[in-house]
Amino acid sequence: MALKKERSSLKLSDYQALAEFRYQIRRFLRFSEDAARGAGLEPQQHQLLLVVKGMPGGHAARIADLAERLQIRHHSAVELVDRLAARGLVIRSMGDDRREVYVQLSPRGEAILGVLTVPHQMELRRAAPALVTSLQTVAGKQYANSALRRSRKAEPANDGSLNVRRTTRAGA
Secondary structure, three states, rough: OHHHHHHHHHHHHHHHHHHHHHHHHHHHHHHHHHHHHHOOOOHHHHHHHHHHOOOOHHHHHHHHHHHHHHHHHHHHHHHHHHHHHHHOEEEEEEEOOOOOOOEEEEEEHHHHHHHHHHHHHHHHHHHHHHHHHHHHHHHHHHHHHHHHHHHHOEEEOOOOEEEEEOOOOOOO
């Protein structure tokens, strides 16, 4: 019932704001896809390298972690790792119970990821104003500002990652 009420209150500006936000995300993704292909990788391969290197807390990446972070099925993550291992970009190792497979970057994988990361950072800096503005518009400035305040309450954890204290709205 609440969803129907929400839908009936949508305005043209709501659709425009969502379309603009999706456009800004798509522009960055297109940049990223083109950069990956320019480095001789498929976009998902680049994403996997980034996930392996950027695991929260510096934890070792398991196939299950890769599938979750890439939002793909487990067997698809296995196939992706197989292709990257065949190219010498990742190294697989077995866990203690031999059911878990861990993935780490090879020196060659590290080098390619490094080459791709700098232009991605530059592109995000260029695109940030439009991305932030479109997110604030679609989410509402009040929400975006409170989310920004929450993100500033990040505290270093023992493992070097950030713990973010989150507040919740009543009834949420």
